[in-house]
Amino acid sequence: MQKQQAKIRIEKLKKEISHYRYLYHVLDKSEISDAALDSLKNELAKLEREYPEFITADSPTQRVGGKPLDKFIKAKHSSPMMSLFDAFNPEDMRDWEKRMARIMQGQKFDYYCELKLDGLAAALIYEKSRFVLGATRGDGAIGENVTQNLRTIEAIPLVLRQPTEKELAELNLSKEARQKLRAVLNSGNFEVRGEIIMNKKVFAELNKKYKQQGRPLLANPRNAAAGSIRQLDPKFAAERKLDCYIYSIATDLGLEQHEQEIELAKLLGFKALKYNKYCKDLNEVLAFHNQQEQNKDKLPCYCDGVVVKVNKLSLWPRLGAVGKGPRYIMAYKFAAEQATTKITDIVWQVGRTGVLTPTAVLEPIWVGGATISRATLHNMDEIERLGLKIGDTVIIERAGDVIPKVVKVLPGLRQGKEKKIAVPKLCPMCGGAAANISGEVACRCVNKDCYAVNLRRLTHWASKGALDIDGLGPKIIEQLMKEGLVGDIVDFYKLTAGDLKPLERFADKSAENLVEAIKAKKEIDLPRFIYGLGIRHVGEESAIDLAKTFGSLEKIKQAKLEELERIYDFGEVMAKSVYEWFRDKHNLELLNNLEGAGLKINQHIITKKKQVLDGQSFVLTGVLSSLTRDEAKRKIRELGGQTPSSVSKNTDFVVAGENPGSKYDKAKKLGVRIINEEEFLKIIK
Ligand code: IVH
16 A cells, blocks of 8 residues: 555544444444454554554554543552453464563563453452452543442452462462562452453343343443443442453562462452463463364353463563553454455356356455455345445454355445446356346346356366366366356465355365465466367367467467467367457456466476477377376376377377277278387386
């Protein structure tokens, strides 16, 4: 993106984010999901990293929390309640560890992992062991005094429990630390921080009750928790049976590890999630994250990631904080099911019955644990319902194993260059007429063969003699066409594993394998490439002839009709077919697109390297036992030989398998050398 465009985008993003943040944090309303809002914020943060000159104090990336509500008494925090930096994949986590290791000169780290609860942060302050003040985070420096509401939560002790000496001994503290801890516990002046949440079960029961009573339903557990904590009358909080889990102790107790803080908090009567785990290194952290992500739907409360904390507390002040968050903690998020991205194009796919279906082409985006590049749109009605234009920023949803869809357009981010989407008048595949059938939403290509021709074209491209792409057979290609993922050859090269994973017959591994297999054949010999284009009358043999005669795709493209006619074995019809193919606008566009998709054609093979079977011709007859006739022919051609279909006196060898036919007799008559399968295999070895 150019600088000027970046500036405009940054301004638009800031406005949009502020709008949703206000709705969410101040009014407790959410019009878009947290994940979608996060996605906008990430884009903004990324642009600001690239163009720091556009960072302003009012940017959403530059502030910590929401505005405190006026209706509560303000409470100043003893130390800032910061927010956390997010990581989205193992690379982010490794980079984080590397950054810390650089600061700490090669120090090794162990970690303590907690689930990232999705609720409302609270500071709980005890004096002489009694709960005296509970505050929300507010803007990080000043929060709201919500003590009365928090007192309704049974998970928050009103009086601190006194741990026994034996229990304290189990924390394995140094003598010094134990003395310091004793002194603080004796004073009873103490602060912990944690998350106020509503459990899934309570949320479901409450909504069931509200439904029966005809009351408005709660949008989600986070809002339900936040909403009731911000009510002046504590009866709302009490009714909502909230829960509280502790994740840090704000008072300096002289402890050595964060793990001990959590253990101590439990001894004092607080709740901590039983899923917390000590991890000796980053690999264990990654495994824990993986396991919890698989398990997240079974957890009693909503969690959106794992909070990973450097366990050794002495390192915390040395690592310090940057901007909004500490360096020694990272929130490693679970794959969000929604994200924002831009629609770069709409492609129309032709279905088996000729129906044209629109698919949105996206700027590739990481969502639901995978990168995706396409989303379904179903039909024109859906486009109209969404109010979608090409160039729009949209919210994409990819939940579990479901095909990604566009759920919302964000018109506030438009720049005026977005394009209206129109139903095509011509079929994008065959160029024939497309018609709106009355009484149907669908638009159809009226050419009955269109779908079948396209399927054949795509299948031919991936077939053995052409690109030879492993695992990309007719069934899979048909499935990809049906799902709107592939309509043209070039679409194969845009597929991501994320596009394939939700499809039937695909699992994580097979999706990745297919994308890899396509990638593996991105460098391709010229004859295979030409054959793959499916030019009428051009078989494998003539593709080789073309490649050998002209040496490069560019030269074939420019070849005059006479030059093509001059090729040995090329008739007028074949020459004309090739000539015309390379004069067709769509075909030239395809070649350009393939180049753009990163396809590399190996031209030197034909022109430079002298090959073993150069100039020798083989005619095959009868059945071979170790390979098919097509395979044998391909092998001969790969080694530079020719495989004419009939025997003449110019034939060098006739390869005779079981039950040879008339070619065998003709070879004998003409005195052509006949070899058996064994001799043939030796030659091609
Ligand atoms: S540690 C410096 N641990 O996530 C802030 N936070 O996005 C220390 N959260 O404001 C927070 N679960 O409200 C921590 N296990 C956990 C958490 C957690 C949820 C919340 C917390 C924080 C927000 C940051």
